[in-house]
Amino acid sequence: MSLLLALILSPLFLGIIVRTKAFFAGRKGQPLLQFYYDLVKLLRKGVVYSSSTTLVFRLSPWLALATVGTALFILPLPGYSGWISFPGDFFVLFSLLGVLRFSLVCSALDTGSSFEGMGASREMFISFLAEPALLLSFLVLAFGLEGYTLKEILSHPFSIGAGRTVALYFISVSLLIVLLAENSRIPFDDPNTHLELTMIHEVMVLDHSGPDLAGILYSSALKLWILGSLWVGISIPVRWGIFYIDVLVFLGSMGLLAVIIGIIESILARVRMIRVSHALSLATVLAGLALLWTIG
Amino acid sequence: MGILLLVGSWILLGIGTLFLWFLRNKKVTHLIGTVTVFLSSLFIFGGSLWVLIQGSPDEYYLPWNIPFGSIYLRIDFLSALFLLLLAVIGGLVALYSYGYFFEERTQRSLSRYWIFYFGLFGGISLVFTAYNGVFFLLAWEGMSITSFFLVLHEFTNKEVRKAGWIYLMATHGGTAFLLVLFGILGSDLEVWDFNMFQYPAMLATPIFLLACIGFGTKAGFMPFHVWLPEAHPAAPSPVSALMSGVMIKTGIYGLIRVISWLEGDIPLSWGILCIGLSSVTGVLGVLHALGKKDLKEILAYSSIENMGIIGMGLGIGLYGLSRSLGIGALLGFTAALFHVLHHGLLKSSLFLASGTVLHATHTRNIEELGGLWKKVPKTGTLFGLSSFGIAGLPPMSGFVGEFLLFLAVLSLSIQGKTIVDILIALIVLISLAVIGVGSVACFTRLFGVVFLGEPRKEKTVHLVEGWTWTIPLYLLGGMNLVLGIGSIGLAPLVFGAVVSTVPGIAYQTALDTVTILQQTLFPLGVLGLLFLSLTILFSRIWNWILKNRSVETSPTWDCGYTRPTSRMQYTASSFTYPILRVFRRVLHPAESFQWEGNLFPRAASYTTTLHDLILRILYRPLVRTITRIARRIHALQEGKNQVYILYIALTLILLMVIFLGEVP
Numbered sequence: 001m002s003l004l005l006a007l008i009l010s011p012l013f014l015g016i017i018v019r020t021k022a023f024f025a026g027r028k029g030q031p032l033l034q035f036y037y038d039l040v041k042l043l044r045k046g047v048v049y050s051s052s053t054t055l056v057f058r059l060s061p062w063l064a065l066a067t068v069g070t071a072l073f074i075l076p077l078p079g080y081s082g083w084i085s086f087p088g089d090f091f092v093l094f095s096l097l098g099v100l101r102f103s104l105v106c107s108a109l110d111t112g113s114s115f116e117g118m119g120a121s122r123e124m125f126i127s128f129l130a131e132p133a134l135l136l137s138f139l140v141l142a143f144g145l146e147g148y149t150l151k152e153i154l155s156h157p158f159s160i161g162a163g164r165t166v167a168l169y170f171i172s173v174s175l176l177i178v179l180l181a182e183n184s185r186i187p188f189d190d191p192n193t194h195l196e197l198t199m200i201h202e203v204m205v206l207d208h209s210g211p212d213l214a215g216i217l218y219s220s221a222l223k224l225w226i227l228g229s230l231w232v233g234i235s236i237p238v239r240w241g242i243f244y245i246d247v248l249v250f251l252g253s254m255g256l257l258a259v260i261i262g263i264i265e266s267i268l269a270r271v272r273m274i275r276v277s278h279a280l281s282l283a284t285v286l287a288g289l290a291l292l293w294t295i296g
Numbered sequence: 297m298g299i300l301l302l303v304g305s306w307i308l309l310g311i312g313t314l315f316l317w318f319l320r321n322k323k324v325t326h327l328i329g330t331v332t333v334f335l336s337s338l339f340i341f342g343g344s345l346w347v348l349i350q351g352s353p354d355e356y357y358l359p360w361n362i363p364f365g366s367i368y369l370r371i372d373f374l375s376a377l378f379l380l381l382l383a384v385i386g387g388l389v390a391l392y393s394y395g396y397f398f399e400e401r402t403q404r405s406l407s408r409y410w411i412f413y414f415g416l417f418g419g420i421s422l423v424f425t426a427y428n429g430v431f432f433l434l435a436w437e438g439m440s441i442t443s444f445f446l447v448l449h450e451f452t453n454k455e456v457r458k459a460g461w462i463y464l465m466a467t468h469g470g471t472a473f474l475l476v477l478f479g480i481l482g483s484d485l486e487v488w489d490f491n492m493f494q495y496p497a498m499l500a501t502p503i504f505l506l507a508c509i510g511f512g513t514k515a516g517f518m519p520f521h522v523w524l525p526e527a528h529p530a531a532p533s534p535v536s537a538l539m540s541g542v543m544i545k546t547g548i549y550g551l552i553r554v555i556s557w558l559e560g561d562i563p564l565s566w567g568i569l570c571i572g573l574s575s576v577t578g579v580l581g582v583l584h585a586l587g588k589k590d591l592k593e594i595l596a597y598s599s600i601e602n603m604g605i606i607g608m609g610l611g612i613g614l615y616g617l618s619r620s621l622g623i624g625a626l627l628g629f630t631a632a633l634f635h636v637l638h639h640g641l642l643k644s645s646l647f648l649a650s651g652t653v654l655h656a657t658h659t660r661n662i663e664e665l666g667g668l669w670k671k672v673p674k675t676g677t678l679f680g681l682s683s684f685g686i687a688g689l690p691p692m693s694g695f696v697g698e699f700l701l702f703l704a705v706l707s708l709s710i711q712g713k714t715i716v717d718i719l720i721a722l723i724v725l726i727s728l729a730v731i732g733v734g735s736v737a738c739f740t741r742l743f744g745v746v747f748l749g750e751p752r753k754e755k756t757v758h759l760v761e762g763w764t765w766t767i768p769l770y771l772l773g774g775m776n777l778v779l780g781i782g783s784i785g786l787a788p789l790v791f792g793a794v795v796s797t798v799p800g801i802a803y804q805t806a807l808d809t810v811t812i813l814q815q816t817l818f819p820l821g822v823l824g825l826l827f828l829s830l831t832i833l834f835s836r837i838w839n840w841i842l843k844n845r846s847v848e849t850s851p852t853w854d855c856g857y858t859r860p861t862s863r864m865q866y867t868a869s870s871f872t873y874p875i876l877r878v879f880r881r882v883l884h885p886a887e888s889f890q891w892e893g894n895l896f897p898r899a900a901s902y903t904t905t906l907h908d909l910i911l912r913i914l915y916r917p918l919v920r921t922i923t924r925i926a927r928r929i930h931a932l933q934e935g936k937n938q939v940y941i942l943y944i945a946l947t948l949i950l951l952m953v954i955f956l957g958e959v960p
Contacts, residue, residue, distance in 0.1 A: 047847050050850065058838075059835075065830070095688070095698075096827075098733070102740055109743075109745070109871075114864045120871065132726050134729075139725050143710055
């Protein structure tokens with residue numbers, strides 16, 4: 001179920017973000033379903049490969065889709081079990097996102113373009129700072145909730161104990177920062193700009209075209225969905241115990257998250273690359289504070 | 297039978313040495329060397345497999361008239377596991393050596409190389425089986441000295457001689473600590489047999505420290521790692537592969553052996569010390585790997601980083617034992633052993649592939665390389681695959697150890713609950729995160745800069761990838777993929793070695809850990825298969841989609857700039873500059889910036905160099921202090937006989953004054 005929802009709705013998620021930003025800017029904005037049209041259009045085009053590239057470049061959309069696809073088998077609906085659930089499954093989930101990063105960075109370096117090299121370098125830099133915060137947040141959750149699996153962690157975050165709920169707020173903020181950084185959103189990266197020097201994720205896929213680009217764009221939409229649903233599972237822990245109501249609540253929460261991201265992108269400016277490390281250290285520090293709160 | 301096969305392999309090596317000694321035909325000696333090692337590795341493989349399948353250790357005892365010595369050979373599960381690694385890597389490296397030195401074989405005799413290779417190969421296998429202190433130390437020294445001569449293979453180069461010297465110093469320094477270690481352990485014994493060793497209660501912690509230093513030097517724990525980044529670039533690539541793949545693991549083997557003699561309580565400080573040391577090793581190792589530009593030096597630092605991961609596994613194990621959190625401890629040890637095997641396979645294949653790069657381009661500086669994939673596609677593919685694995689990404693084997701380590705941390709923190717437990721978990725987890733992403737950055741950089749893109753300097757690549765170049769790489773890469781997905785198959789062997797070695801484990805704890813291993817490694821394999829089949833599925837879909845479409849080729853899009861050159865590519869240094877910049881206060885990369893012309897830019901150059909942190913803050917000042925003191929003392933050395941006689945007379949008078957009253 002979680003798999004199908006993600007596959008179907010993740011482009012809509014991006015649509016909601018864009019519409020929210022348009023609302024704040026006083027524009028009408030593109031249709032909510034624009035990303036579906038984009039994907040279909042790209043899938044119907046031919047491809048242009050750079051003469052510098054090798055098999056690594058062609059592999060990148062396949063690997064990207066395969067990693068995100070595998071990750072979706074682990075990802076549960078909050079409160080329910082994923083298709084494959086085992087102790088430590090969230091570590092595997094994060095490592096799969098690492099696989100995605102590896103293949104994208106390699107494909108960027110494969111083109112030999114200086115812009116794509118720059119994007120690859122920045123992508124590594126940001127994830128280098130984001131990963132400790134992500135793992136630390138989940139250590140706190142696992143420790144506080146005594147859960148080894150995503151299902152146990154996401155089921156009832158508030159059972160962490162009355163005195164420890166503050167830790168959850170910290171983690172929620174920390175994870176939101178990580179979510180924005182990992183998915184190249186403002187304030188870390190601007191998905192809209194087309195000035196290559198300022199971009200991170202978009203610049204890495206400059207040379208992808210046609211179905212390849214569609215594959216990459218779709219997999220990054222799915223990645224946003226995956227991290228988003230982890231955030232929703234922790235931050236909006238409303239569980240009714242009735243499956244379809246929970247699904248509706250989950251979808252509503254995801255919509256809310258999209259609006260929140262849209263608002264953040266509307267009111268914040270992109271920070272300088274040098275300041276990125278400060279913002280991400282904040283995420284790690286918040287997770288550390290949460291840990292202290294959980295112990296104490 | 298296991299011992300018999302092992303002895304058989306040694307006899308084979310002996311016969312091979314005789315042949316190499318007396319034969320003068322260069323081509324034949326080269327062939328004999330390869331075949332001998334290959335056959336004897338088959339023997340060792342068979343022997344260790346026999347022990348593992350048989351399920352009971354195999355041993356042989358013969359008294360020896362050397363003081364404290366006895367010829368005590370024993371293959372238990374731990375030894376068998378390490379021997380298996382040695383057999384696989386040793387054999388394949390020998391096969392690769394055949395191609396690697398193929399052109400050299402007509403210019404000069406390679407019998408020296410092969411005799412020392414035999415020595416190293418046999419020495420390591422003896423280290424893994426010797427069960428007596430003196431015997432072990434002899435094997436250890438044999439291994440160190442033969443590897444020293446192998447490092448010196450290209451001894452006409454001054455750099456190589458310097459590296460060899462540093463290696464010799466480090467390895468002998470380490471051995472000195474081991475001598476003291478065995479001396480203390482065996483102080484009450486007539487023979488230093490391993491099964492007789494007991495910890496004197498008072499000296500337990502000093503013993504552990506000695507082991508950490510002595511074995512840690514070989515394993516490359518910081519701050520005893522300085523020989524690794526020197527020796528690996530200097531040694532021929534097959535030698536680096538064997539050294540990094542197997543020889544440094546003897547340090548880990550030794551540490552586990554020392555742990556296995558423990559009885560009773562383990563002080564909490566051991567685990568904490570081990571974790572602290574290894575997390576520093578891991579993090580600094582990966583940061584240095586990010587800053588270096590020498591292909592093999594980067595691989596050496598990556599080895600240091602991986603030894604950090606292994607050490608963290610051991611540390612978690614020790615800590616778990618002393619906190620009697622059995623499951624966490626067992627998972628920690630299992631993670632360490634898994635990572636030993638996987639790192640051995642991955643790193644040896646990377647070193648072998650780097651040998652191909654070196655052979656094809658004659659440079660180790662990655663800033664001069666690029667676009668090698670198109671020249672050596674098979675090596676490129678396998679280097680990429682191994683990079684993927686060593687970055688600790690699923691479904692390759694490098695991931696399994698890290699995953700189990702994570703699981704150990706998780707179980708330690710959830711079951712332990714005290715503040716120290718959480719802090720330990722925190723340290724290991726943060727290190728693991730930094731190491732994980734750091735090694736992804738390091739190996740995308742290495743693979744991307746060396747094999748992808750366009751050549752940064754025009755180089756003529758003259759290398760035909762013959763089968764001796766690629767077969768070992770294919771086998772190692774294939775093993776890594778298979779062991780990554782089928783790690784559940786390897787788990788009984790590894791876990792058997794852990795349970796039979798680690799002291800004080802309750803039966804129920806072991807059973808519970810087995811359940812956890814089954815619960816995790818099996819789905820991990822399923823996910824790995826899923827990942828592979830999805831990749832293949834998408835490649836099929838893409839082929840189908842693109843069947844009737846236009847597929848064009850054009851130059852890389854460089855934002856409208858029409859004449860991009862390969863010099864405009866991102867360099868290796870710029871790729872990791874942002875990360876290193878965060879750590880500049882710690883690492884202090886040396887920068888030099890030259891800028892000519894004032895308003896209008898003209899020739900400018902900018903270089904960064906990263907020097908080893910430990911070398912800079914620890915060893916350089918230490919050596920400087922020692923030199924200063926030595927220089928002071930040097931004043932005494934006059935060079936005139938009269939002055940020396942005066943010294944003797946003064947000493948005598950001094951002694952007489954001191955002992956005046958005591959002499960009867």
